[in-house]
Each structure stands twice: as C-alpha cells, then as structure tokens.
Amino acid sequence: MTTFTDPHKESFRLSMLIYDTRYRSMTIQVVAMFGFMLMAAWLINNTIQNLNALGKPIDFGFFSEPASYDINQRLIEYNSRDSHLRASFVGLLNTLMVAAMGCALATVLGVVIGVLRLSGNWLVARIMTVYVETFRNVPVLLWIVFFMAMLIETLPAPNAFRGENATASMWLGDSVAVTNRGLYVPEPLFSRSLGDVSFFGAFNISLDLIAIVAVLAGGLYVSHRIKVRADRVQEATGIRPTTWYQRLGVVAVPVIVLLAGLGFHLGFPALKGFNFQGGIYMRNSLLALWLALSLYTAAFIAEIVRAGILAISRGQTEAAAALGLRPNRIMNLVILPQALRVIIPPLISQYLNLTKNSSLAIAVGYMDITGTLGGITMNQTGRELECVLLLMLVYLTISLSISLVMNWYNERVKLVER
Amino acid sequence: MADISFVRTEMLPEKTPPATSVGLIGWMRENLFSGWFNSILTVVSLGFIYYVLAGVLPWMFQSSWTANSLSQCREAISAAHGEGASGACWAVVRERYLQLIYGFYPDHLYWRPNIAFLLTLAALAPILFSALPRKMLWLAVVAPFAVPWLLWGGSAWLPLSAALGFVLGYGAFRGVSQLNGSLAAIIAGVAAPVLWWMLLAGPFAALVQSILPVGIEPVESRAFGGFMLSITIGVVAIVCSLPIGIVLALGRQSNLLIVRTLCIGFIEFVRGVPLITLLFVASTLLNIFMPPGTNFDIILRVMIMVTLFASAYMAEVIRGGLAALPKGQYEAADSLGLDYWKAQRLIIMPQALKISIPGIVSTFIGVFKDTTLVSIIGLLDPLGLSNAIRADANWNGIVWELYGFIALMFFIFCFSMSRYSMFLERKLQTGHR
Numbered sequence: 077m078t079t080f081t082d083p084h085k086e087s088f089r090l091s092m093l094i095y096d097t098r099y100r101s102m103t104i105q106v107v108a109m110f111g112f113m114l115m116a117a118w119l120i121n122n123t124i125q126n127l128n129a130l131g132k133p134i135d136f137g138f139f140s141e142p143a144s145y146d147i148n149q150r151l152i153e154y155n156s157r158d159s160h161l162r163a164s165f166v167g168l169l170n171t172l173m174v175a176a177m178g179c180a181l182a183t184v185l186g187v188v189i190g191v192l193r194l195s196g197n198w199l200v201a202r203i204m205t206v207y208v209e210t211f212r213n214v215p216v217l218l219w220i221v222f223f224m225a226m227l228i229e230t231l232p233a234p235n236a237f238r239g240e241n242a243t244a245s246m247w248l249g250d251s252v253a254v255t256n257r258g259l260y261v262p263e264p265l266f267s268r269s270l271g272d273v274s275f276f277g278a279f280n281i282s283l284d285l286i287a288i289v290a291v292l293a294g295g296l297y298v299s300h301r302i303k304v305r306a307d308r309v310q311e312a313t314g315i316r317p318t319t320w321y322q323r324l325g326v327v328a329v330p331v332i333v334l335l336a337g338l339g340f341h342l343g344f345p346a347l348k349g350f351n352f353q354g355g356i357y358m359r360n361s362l363l364a365l366w367l368a369l370s371l372y373t374a375a376f377i378a379e380i381v382r383a384g385i386l387a388i389s390r391g392q393t394e395a396a397a398a399l400g401l402r403p404n405r406i407m408n409l410v411i412l413p414q415a416l417r418v419i420i421p422p423l424i425s426q427y428l429n430l431t432k433n434s435s436l437a438i439a440v441g442y443m444d445i446t447g448t449l450g451g452i453t454m455n456q457t458g459r460e461l462e463c464v465l466l467l468m469l470v471y472l473t474i475s476l477s478i479s480l481v482m483n484w485y486n487e488r489v490k491l492v493e494r
Numbered sequence: 495m496a497d498i499s500f501v502r503t504e505m506l507p508e509k510t511p512p513a514t515s516v517g518l519i520g521w522m523r524e525n526l527f528s529g530w531f532n533s534i535l536t537v538v539s540l541g542f543i544y545y546v547l548a549g550v551l552p553w554m555f556q557s558s559w560t561a562n563s564l565s566q567c568r569e570a571i572s573a574a575h576g577e578g579a580s581g582a583c584w585a586v587v588r589e590r591y592l593q594l595i596y597g598f599y600p601d602h603l604y605w606r607p608n609i610a611f612l613l614t615l616a617a618l619a620p621i622l623f624s625a626l627p628r629k630m631l632w633l634a635v636v637a638p639f640a641v642p643w644l645l646w647g648g649s650a651w652l653p654l655s656a657a658l659g660f661v662l663g664y665g666a667f668r669g670v671s672q673l674n675g676s677l678a679a680i681i682a683g684v685a686a687p688v689l690w691w692m693l694l695a696g697p698f699a700a701l702v703q704s705i706l707p708v709g710i711e712p713v714e715s716r717a718f719g720g721f722m723l724s725i726t727i728g729v730v731a732i733v734c735s736l737p738i739g740i741v742l743a744l745g746r747q748s749n750l751l752i753v754r755t756l757c758i759g760f761i762e763f764v765r766g767v768p769l770i771t772l773l774f775v776a777s778t779l780l781n782i783f784m785p786p787g788t789n790f791d792i793i794l795r796v797m798i799m800v801t802l803f804a805s806a807y808m809a810e811v812i813r814g815g816l817a818a819l820p821k822g823q824y825e826a827a828d829s830l831g832l833d834y835w836k837a838q839r840l841i842i843m844p845q846a847l848k849i850s851i852p853g854i855v856s857t858f859i860g861v862f863k864d865t866t867l868v869s870i871i872g873l874l875d876p877l878g879l880s881n882a883i884r885a886d887a888n889w890n891g892i893v894w895e896l897y898g899f900i901a902l903m904f905f906i907f908c909f910s911m912s913r914y915s916m917f918l919e920r921k922l923q924t925g926h927r
Contacts, residue, residue, distance in 0.1 A: 094677055105752040112756055119783050126782045197532045198525035199539045213908035214901045215863035217870075217877060222901070225893040432768035439870060450774060460778040467774070468767045475766035 127461070138457045139164075145452050147443045149359045152279040160453045165279075167448030168470060174365055174444065175431040181370035182430060183423070186377025193382050204378070211375035217436050219372050224364035224440045231256040231360075234351050246345075253345050253352050258359040260345035260352045267339030284338055291334050295327035302326070361442035365434065373430045377423060384419035385411070417489050424482040428475055435471070445470055556581030559588055563888035586892050587899050590883055594899065597719015597874050603647075603711065607722050610644040613637050614729060622914065645726065647712040651699040659695060663687035715793040719874035721903060727793070728862040731800040735861070736854070738801070739808025744838065746809065747816055757809070764806035769864050772799045777871040796868055804861045811857055815850030816842065848922050855915035859908045866904075876900045 093103045127133055143163040144156050151169045154162060193204040211219070234255045237246065246253045253260040270283035302319050310316040345355030388411050396410040397403075435446040443451075445467065454463035510516075514523060526536045556575045561567040567583035575581060587594075596604055617637035620630035639653035667683030703709065718726070745757035764772070776795040781788065819842065827837035847854070869878035880896040883889050 101750050105750050108750070108756065109752045112752075122785050123782050125786050126784075129786055195535070196525070196528060197535045197539075199543075200535050203539055203542070209909065210905070213859070213863075213905045213912070215866040215877075215904055217866045218897060218901055218904070221877065222897050225897065229893060435768040435770045436867070436870070438770070446768070446770060450771065454774075454778075460774075461782060464771060464774045464779055468763075468771050471768055471771065472763065472766040476762070479762075479766075 123461070132458070134462060135459075136462055138453075138459055138462075141457075143453065143456075145456070147448065149357075149362055149443060160449075160457070163453060164445060164449040164466075167443055167445040170442065171431070171434055171437075171444040171446075172474075174362060174369070174434050174437065174442070175427075177366050178369040178373065178430045178434065179427045181366065182373040182377055182426070185370060185374035187381050189374060190378035190381030190385070193378060194385060208375045208378050211372050212379075216368065216372045216433050217439060219368040220365055220436055220439055223368040224361065227360040227364050228256050233257070234347065237347050237352075251342070251344050253347075253355075255352070256360065257351065258357055259363055260355040260357055262342040262344050263354070263356045265341055265343045267341065269338065287338075288331065288334060291330045292327070295330055298326045299323040359442070361437070361440040364440050365437050365442050369430050369433055372433075373426055376426050376429075380419055380422045380426065384415040387418045388414050420489070421482060421486060424478060424485075428478050431474055431478070432471065553580060554582055557584045558582075559584050561585040562589065564890065564892050582895050582898075583892060584895055586883065586889050586895050590879075590889075591899075593883070594720045594876055594879055594896075596722050597879065598717045599713060599719070599722065600711075600717065603713065606644045606647070606710070606713075610641045611722075611725070613644070614641055643710075645713070645718075646715070647710045649699055649703040649707070649709040651702045651708065652695075655695045655699040655702070656691065658698075659687035659690045662690050715791045718793060720876055720879055723793070723868070723873060723875050724862070724865040727797055727800055727865045727868065730797045731804045731861050731865075732858050734801045735804035735808045735857075738805035739812055740843070742805060742809035743812035743816060746813055761806045761809050764803055765810065769800070769803050769867055770870060772803055773867060773871050775799060792873070796871075796873065800861065800865065803864075804857065807857045807860070808854065811850050811853035812846060814853060815846035815848075818849050819846050851915055851919055851922070855911055855918075859911050862907060862911070863904065876903070 093099045139161040140159050142157050143160045145163070146156050147154055147163060147166050147170075149170060150166045151173060152166060154166045189204050189207060192200050193208065195201050195204075231254055234253075234257060237253065237255070251262050266284050270287060272280035273283050273286070274280050299322075302323050306317050306319045343354050345352045345357075347353075392410055392414065393406060396406040401409065434444060435450075437444040438447045438451055441447070449463055449470070450467040454460055457463070511520075514520060527533045556571055556579055558567045558570040558574075558581065561570050561583065562585065564583060564586075567585055571579055571581040571583075592601070592604075596607060599607060613633065614637060616630065617634040620626045620628065621634060639657045643650060643653040663683045663686050666686035667679050670682040671679035742757050742761060745753050746761060748754050748757075773796060776799040777792065780795045780798075784790075823841060823845065824837070827841040832840065866875055866877050869875050869881070872878070874882065877900065880900060883896060884892060
C-alpha cells in the first residue's frame with residue numbers, strides 16, 4: 077500500500093530572498109530604500125556639519141529684513157525698504173508675467189509658422205523652414221542677449237525724440253514711443269475710478285480692473301448660453317437662428333457702458349526731462365526676453381503644429397467631404413478636434429519650457445524670481461541654501477501645476493478605445 | 495454616295511505638353527503662382543528676402559579682416575567703401591577665434607584638445623556609423639580615459655589606474671562567478687572597483703608616478719573655455735545621460751513601488767526646475783552637501799549637474815519609446831522564457847530606443863545648447879568669452895560679429911546632429927508601408 081503525502085512544503089530559507097522571484101522584488105526594494113535613506117542621511121549630515129562650520133544654520137528670518145535694492149519693472153508697489161519676501165514676490169509676478177506674455181505670442185507665431193510651413197507656396201514654406209531651423213539650432217540664451225543688443229544698438233535713445241529736428245518720432249500718432257530704454261505705450265486711466273482693494277495688506281488690485289473682468293466674464297457666460305440655446309434649436313428644428321449680433325452685444329455693450337461710467341481714457345507717454353513719463357513702460361530687458369523666448373519657442377510650436385496636422389490622415393478629410401461637409405466645417409468638426417489631441421500635450425510642455433527658460437532673465441537684468449530671490453537676495457544675505465531651495469520649490473510648484481492641468485486635459489480628450 | 499465616315503487607323507504622335515505646365519514656368523505656376531493669394535504671398539516673400547539680403551549682405555562683405563581694434567575697423571571700412579558705410583568687423587573673429595575655441599588654454603598645448611577632439615570623434619564614429627570597421631570600437635574603450643588625461647594633463651598613471659578599476663571589477667566578477675553564484679559575482683564585480691577607486695587608485699597612481707614618472711603638463715580647469723568647454727560638458731552629459739536615462743526609465747516603468755517612486759520623484763524634480771537653478775546648486779551648494787573639506791572642481795560639478803538634468807529628460811524620452819511598444823512584445827518576450835534583463839536587452843530596448851531616436855537626439859541638441867548657461871555662473875564658455883572680449887578696450891562695442899560667429903558654430907553642430915538623426919531613422923526603418 078502506498079500513501080500519498082503532500083509534496084514537501086518548502087520552509088522559508090534566507091536564500092529565497094534572492095533567488096525566489098516572489099521575495100526578490102521585496103529584497104530589491106528594501107535595499108533601494110535603505111540605500112536612498114543612507115545617502116540622504118549622509119547628505120543631510122554633511123550639510124549640517126558644513127553649515128555649522130560656516131556658522132549659518134538654516135534660518136529664513138532674512139526674509140523679513142529690508143531688501144534695500146530696487147526693482148525697476150514691477151507689477152505691484154515696491155520700494156527698496158520693503159522686505160526680501162516682497163522683493164521675491166515681485167520677482168515671482170515678473171516671472172509669471174513674462175511667461176504668460178511669451179506663451180501667448182509664441183502660440184500665435186508658432187501656429188502661423190507651422191501652417192505656413194505646410195503651405196503649397198514653395199517660397200513661403202522654405203522661408204519658414206529656414207526660420208524654424210535657425211531658431212531651433214541656436215541656444216536660447218544667445219537669442220536673449222542678441223535681442224537685448226539689438227534693442228540697445230538699433231533703437232533711438234530718448235533724447236533723439238527731442239527738439240525741432242528730432243531724429244526719431246513716436247509711432248501711431250504720438251502714442252507709442254520705442255526707445256533703446258524700452259517701450260512706452262498708453263496706459264488706461266479712469267477719471268471716476270473705484271479705487272483699489274487691498275489683499276492681505278500686501279498688494280493692491282484696482283477695483284476697476286476687477287469690475288471690468290467680472291462684467292466681461294458675465295457677458296461671455298451669457299453669450300455661451302445663447303450659443304447653447306441656438307444649438308438646441310438647431311437640433312430640434314434643423315434651422316440655426318442667427319445669433320452673432322446678440323452674442324456680440326451681450327459681451328460688448330456692458331463693457332462699453334462700464335468703461336464710459338468709469339471715465340476711461342488713455343494716458344499717453346510724453347518726453348519730460350531726460351526720459352519719457354507716463355504710459356506703461358516696458359523695459360528693454362523685458363522686451364528682449366519676451367521676444368527671444370517667444371520667437372525661440374515659436375519655432376518648436378511650429379513643428380508641433382505641423383506634426384499635429386500631418387498626423388491626421390487624408391482619409392479623415394475625404395470621409396468628411398463624402399458626408400457632404402463644407403471645407404470650413406471639415407476643419408472645425410473633423411480635423412481640428414483630432415489634431416488638437418496630438419498638439420496640446422507637447423504644446424503645454426513647450427509652455428513649461430518657456431517658463432523655465434524665463435529664468436535666463438538674469439542674463440539681461442530683468443528682475444524675475446531668479447534675479448531677485450536667486451540673484452541679489454542670495455548674494456546680499458549669503459543664504460545660498462535657503463534661497464536656491466526656495467527658488468527650486470517655486471519653479472517646481474509652477475511646473476507641477478501646469479502638469480496637473482495637462483494631465484486633466486489629457487484624461488478628458490483621451491480616445492476611449494476598446 | 496461618298497463614304498464620309500472616318501476611322502483613324504494609326505496613332506497620332508504624342509503632343510508635347512503646353513509650355514506653361516512643364517519646366518520652370520510650369521513649376522512656378524504650380525508652386526508660386528497657383529492662385530491670387532499664393533501670388534501675393536510669393537511677392538511679399540520675395541520682397542522680404544530682398545529686404546533681408548539687402549540689409550545683411552553688404553554689411554557682411556563690406557568688412558574688415560585685418561584691423562586690430564574696432565575704431566581701426568571702422569576707419570578701414572569708411573576708407574574702402576565710402577563715408578558712412580557700415581560693415582562687419584570680422585577682424586575680431588580673426589584675432590580672437592583661438593580664444594573662442596580654446597578659452598585660456600595654454601597656446602603651446604593646443605595640440606592636446608585637438609587630439610582629444612579627434613579621438614572623441616574617432617571613438618564615436620564606429621558607434622554612429624555601422625559601416626566602419628568594428629575594430630575601431632577599441633577607441634571607444636580607450637577614449638574615456640585618454641581624453642580627460644589629454645585635457646587636464648598630469649600623471650599618465652591616474653587614468654591607467656582608473657582603467658585598472660574596470661579590469662579589477664571584471665576579474666573579480668569572473669573569479670567569484672566560478673566559485674560562487676552569479677549574485678555574489680555581481681556584488682564582487684561592483685564592490686572591487688569601487689573600493690579600488692575610493693581607497694587605492696590615487697595612492698597607487700602616486701606611487702607608480704614616483705617610481706616611473708610619465709606625464710604631461712597639467713592644466714587647471716580655470717583655463718578651460720570657449721567651444722572646448724561647451725563640447726567637453728556637452729559630450730560628457732550626452733554620453734553619460736543615455737545609460738542613466740535608460741535605467742531611470744526602466745525604474746519608472748517597474749512594478750517595484752519604492753524604486754518607481756524614487757525614479758518618478760527624481761525625474762519630476764529635475765524636470766520641474768530650470769537648469770540654471772541646478773547650476774546654482776553646482777556653483778554654491780554642492781560643496782555644502784559634500785563632507786567638510788572636499789572641494790572639487792567647478793567644471794566637474796557642472797558636468798555632474800548637467801548630466802543629471804539631461805538624464806531626467808532622456809528618461810522621459812525613453813519612457814515614451816517603451817510606452818509606444820505594443821504590449822505583445824513584452825508578452826512574447828515573457829513567453830519565450832526570457833528573464834527581465836534578457837528581455838530588455840534583446841527585445842524591448844532595441845525597439846524602444848529606435849522609436850525614441852528623434853527624441854533622444856533632440857535632447858542631445860538641447861543639452862548642447864544648454865551648455866551656454868554655464869556663462870551665467872561665471873564659466874568662460876563662448877558667450878562668457880564674448881562678454882570678456884567686449885570688455886576689452888579695443889573691441890568695446892562689438893556685438894553682431896561675435897554673436898554671429900558663436901551662433902554659426904552652434905548652428906553647425908546642432909544642425910548636423912539633427913541631420914544625423916534623420917539619417918539614422920531612415921537606416922533603421924524596418925516598417926513596411
């Protein structure tokens with residue numbers, strides 16, 4: 077008689093941690109974790125020792141001390157007696173401003189160039205190819221200093237606008253002055269202003285601006301409702317009501333009424349003393365950075381747009397045409413929604429690159445966050461560790477928020493497949 | 495009744511197409527003047543090209559190559575082309591091109607960076623072009639040790655003893671794998687060279703040097719500059735970032751939670767901050783992170799940071815390639831019974847890397863362009879040197895010539911890299927269309 081026993085149950089042996097795939101992954105992870113923590117501990121220990129030796133333990137108290145340096149391009153009130161914290165905040169706003177301006181201009185230019193590169197016109201397509209290759213293959217820092225030099229060297233100095241036989245003149249009926257110190261454009265002024273509202277006692281925002289934005293947003297919402305209703309009518313009856321004048325009206329009329337009520341007028345720049353006064357002043361460092369970043373990034377965006385359009389197969393166009401759609405609607409309903417799905421993710425990563433490249437502002441003296449927190453504040457206080465870490469944290473926050481938006485968008489437009 | 499029906503019995507000779515649809519005229523009608531809008535575009539483009547060329551060409555060619563300062567340049571140009579003529583002062587390039595290429599490297603030692611550059615090219619060539627003889631791959635083994643030695647100089651025993659570390663590692667691996675299992679062999683193969691480099695390599699080199707001095711004149715990192723510096727940093731970052739990037743990408747794709755988290759954290763952190771902040775870390779903070787008393791070379795610190803930066807981007811590019819690979823490839827590899835590393839080496843990576851070639855090369859180009867950022871932390875790359883040259887009283891006020899020269903050099907490097915990537919894509923194209 078034979079008996080069947082269970083196969084010999086293997087007891088756990090130490091070597092199974094390595095040779096058994098069930099446990100090996102655990103071993104690897106523990107080793108990795110251990111190694112990482114060891115390295116982190118080593119680095120932190122070194123840092124503490126070094127900082128103690130230098131006699132400057134980590135301390136963010138310097139942020140409340142007066143910065144005692146000037147920032148000449150700023151969005152909020154600031155003077156040199158304000159704290160380092162406020163100086164950094166001014167820098168952060170400057171970073172965000174140049175990034176937003178750059179993204180807007182780069183998108184417009186990039187789309188135009190990308191479409192023109194696909195043009196049937198041989199000459200235009202070649203010119204755009206030359207543009208893209210030139211801008212992509214030369215470092216962006218070189219473009220920034222190049223544009224800075226161009227603005228300084230080729231534009232007239234403010235005193236060229238002076239006197240009877242001035243060698244330079246303002247543009248657009250004496251409203252825009254282009255000088256080698258920067259650009260002066262008319263500023264919006266309100267004779268019956270609502271005043272400012274203070275946020276946390278830190279910075280003021282004009283109530284006029286808030287009112288205008290609110291009214292504009294309301295108008296756009298109503299306009300959107302009108303469109304939705306028109307869509308519904310079209311679904312039901314097949315006839316689309318003409319709504320463009322209603323939609324234009326609900327957006328434009330309230331804004332115009334509000335502007336008239338606030339007493340809107342333009343303040344023109346004028347030559348006083350050695351320089352222009354009045355108007356909005358954009359320094360040449362801002363202009364150079366803006367133009368260089370935009371033109372450089374536009375070359376990349378052009379390639380993205382071109383690739384996006386080429387990625388849509390011809391069959392899509394032909395199928396839409398076979399359904400009897402007009403070319404306009406083919407573009408709007410068939411090609412663009414598909415091309416945008418290809419275009420948007422790399423486009424947003426270009427926005428990210430532009431924002432990060434704006435840190436090169438330090439090369440032309442534009443006071444962005446790198447110029448304030450990572451530049452003068454760091455050099456004045458000698459707090460390298462705190463400043464650089466905070467600087468990284470700020471950029472990381474910006475990047476991660478943009479990535480979050482991108483992931484959300486990707487989820488939304490993702491093709492739902494089997 | 496006459497038969498009026500007519501049937502042609504022979505072929506007519508072909509007629510030539512109308513003159514307006516063939517040849518130059520036909521091409522122009524099709525590509526430049528196919529409609530009123532296109533015609534306007536063509537005319538506007540021609541006007542634009544004329545405007546640009548009329549501005550740039552006279553400036554480029556009404557130039558002076560011989561002067562020794564900007565004022566002399568302007569005098570020479572006015573004398574040759576009439577009062578008020580503006581022209582390029584290429585003389586600054588003639589006078590300073592050596593500096594722009596080599597920085598402040600001692601001029602009697604220029605042969606060393608030259609040979610190092612040629613050696614790098616020769617070492618890369620068999621990797622880049624498969625038509626070349628495979629024996630040239632030995633150069634790729636020699637170059638990593640020979641090139642730094644040529645550039646920095648010093649004792650010849652130091653690179654040799656560094657190379658000995660690899661030999662030791664290999665020896666330890668072979669020796670232990672015969673005695674014990676493969677894992678112990680791997681550990682021994684890693685531990686032996688690391689211990690050698692950390693503890694023994696330096697004293698060993700010094701000892702041999704004292705017995706048998708062989709060496710060339712050492713050159714300080716401070717003397718490095720110009721395109722030599724850019725290329726050195728760029729090549730190191732490019733060569734090192736690819737393997738690190740592959741490892742990071744695999745880590746990010748891995749099932750191991752901790753490994754994956756660490757990789758994601760590293761990649762997202764590095765990609766989230768601008769390179770300039772990493773360079774700030776290199777110039778101000780890296781010494782704080784190291785044990786007290788360590789003070790290593792600024793160029794080495796910059797290289798480490800640029801390499802880390804490049805590897806994070808590389809990892810994302812390669813992850814894209816891995817993600818684009820059909821799942822069937824992974825499953826096929828598993829069903830053949832290949833283990834993880836064999837599957838990666840034989841099946842996954844060759845395809846994933848091929849897919850990601852355009853991205854890899856554009857990362858390379860980006861890294862090479864980004865080496866200009868080191869001028870912000872005070873290294874004398876071409877841009878940093880251009881500021882130094884403009885600070886010279888003789889050349890104060892010169893702008894376009896220097897920037898133009900630097901831009902042209904960068905353009906040549908980057909453009910040829912992108913052309914190479916297109917060549918490689920075509921060569922590796924195996925799809926059937």
